[in-house]
Amino acid sequence: MARKLFCEINPLTYRISRIKGIFLRKLKWIIDNKRYINTFNAQKLSTKIYKHKSLIRRQLGDVDMRLQENKAINLNLAAPQVNNIIIKPGEIFSFWKLVGNCTEKKGYKEGLVIKSGRSSKGIGGGLCQFTNLIHWMVLHSPLEIIEHHHHNQIDMFPDYGRQVPFGTGTSILYNYLDYQFVNNTDQEFQLITYTTEKYLCGELRSERSLKYSYHIVEENNHFVKEGDTYYRKNEIYRKIIDKRTGKMVKKELIKKNCSKVLYDSKYIPIEMISSN
Numbered sequence: 001m002a003r004k005l006f007c008e009i010n011p012l013t014y015r016i017s018r019i020k021g022i023f024l025r026k027l028k029w030i031i032d033n034k035r036y037i038n039t040f041n042a043q044k045l046s047t048k049i050y051k052h053k054s055l056i057r058r059q060l061g062d063v064d065m066r067l068q069e070n071k072a073i074n075l076n077l078a079a080p081q082v083n084n085i086i087i088k089p090g091e092i093f094s095f096w097k098l099v100g101n102c103t104e105k106k107g108y109k110e111g112l113v114i115k116s117g118r119s120s121k122g123i124g125g126g127l128c129q130f131t132n133l134i135h136w137m138v139l140h141s142p143l144e145i146i147e148h149h150h151h152n153q154i155d156m157f158p159d160y161g162r163q164v165p166f167g168t169g170t171s172i173l174y175n176y177l178d179y180q181f182v183n184n185t186d187q188e189f190q191l192i193t194y195t196t197e198k199y200l201c202g203e204l205r206s207e208r209s210l211k212y213s214y215h216i217v218e219e220n221n222h223f224v225k226e227g228d229t230y231y232r233k234n235e236i237y238r239k240i241i242d243k244r245t246g247k248m249v250k251k252e253l254i255k256k257n258c259s260k261v262l263y264d265s266k267y268i269p270i271e272m273i274s275s276n
Contacts, residue, residue: 021176029097036097039086045190045205050140053199054133058160070109071126075200077107078130079193087189092146092182095131096175102127114151114171118262124174129200131170131179134191137204138181139168139238139254140214143189147180155232155259158267165218165236167257212249215239222274223261230261230268 029036056075057068081099102108102124111125138145149171159166170179183189192203221234234257240250261268 018176022174025096025176025178029094035091037085037087037091037093039088040084041086041190042084044192044203045086045188045207047206047209049189049204049206049210050137051201051203052133052136053201054129054163056129056195056198056200067110067112067121067125071111071129072195073107073109074102074111074124074126075130076195078102078127079195079200082130082134082191082193085191087143087183087191089183089186089188092180093143093191095134095172095179097178099127101174114154114156119156128170128172130193131172132164132168133193133200133202135170135179136164136168136216137191137202139216141189141204141206142185142210142212142214143181144184145181147178149177149179150255153257153259155261156263158263165216166221166232166234167236167255167259168216209243211243213241213243215241216254221272223268223272224274230265230273232259232261233257 056072057065059065059068078099082095085093085098087093100106104123108124110121110123111127113120113122113125114128115122135145135148150167151169151171155166171177172179188207190205192201192205194201215238217237217239219235219237221232223230223232225231236254236257238252238254239248240252241247242249
């Protein structure tokens with residue numbers, strides 16, 4: 001049996017590890033001398049680079065729908081903290097530096113969280129949907145991702161109205177599991193984020209159009225069975241297209257997934273099960 005990490009011994013050691021992680025991140029923010037974004041502008045930049053929306057309330061297996069309702073509240077509180085932010089050349093976007101700690105005092109509710117490879121609940125839960133949205137838009141731009149965490153190679157819930165390829169999500173935890181990207185271009189970008197009754201919505205805008213377009217494609221999406229366990233495998237690529245010629249100038253592998261399926265195999269489409 002593998003030796004447990006200090007944070008896995010008991011709830012107290014987990015809490016100690018969290019406090020340590022939060023402190024070290026705050027210290028890093030102070031001493032690392034990096035330029036984090038802090039400019040907001042309610043006037044939209046002229047050019048829309050990409051637009052996306054995701055359904056807020058989804059049925060995820062047997063997860064209590066109350067947690068989905070609470071997630072809607074959490075997203076309503078967090079979206080304005082990012083809305084209209086300007087990312088100038090050389091500046092870094094840090095999700096937690098903008099949104100801050102999601103506490104009950106601020107009105108955040110218990111939502112779905114992933115803990116030790118299992119679904120659980122916690123204050124501010126569900127905000128990974130927010131960073132998922134931002135991440136998806138950033139992938140369609142020249143902005144460079146510098147911190148991105150995943151859900152530990154697990155497939156927790158069967159597909160339900162999936163709009164983006166499996167494995168393009170994010171994992172966040174205040175504040176030491178962050179989502180960050182940097183603007184290494186010579187032009188400004190802007191994030192627009194807001195909620196409606198049904199959707200979390202976002203736009204990535206800039207002051208002028210881009211030379212290239214960016215397309216995310218999924219390949220080799222299938223399930224395999226090893227013993228009594230199923231694994232979901234796929235590959236996510238980004239194609240960079242020269243807008244002037246229409247030719248692909250680069251195809252880069254973003255992520256190669258091999259994730260353990262944690263839900264009942266009856267939800268796996270038979271046609272997607274491979275013998276390999």
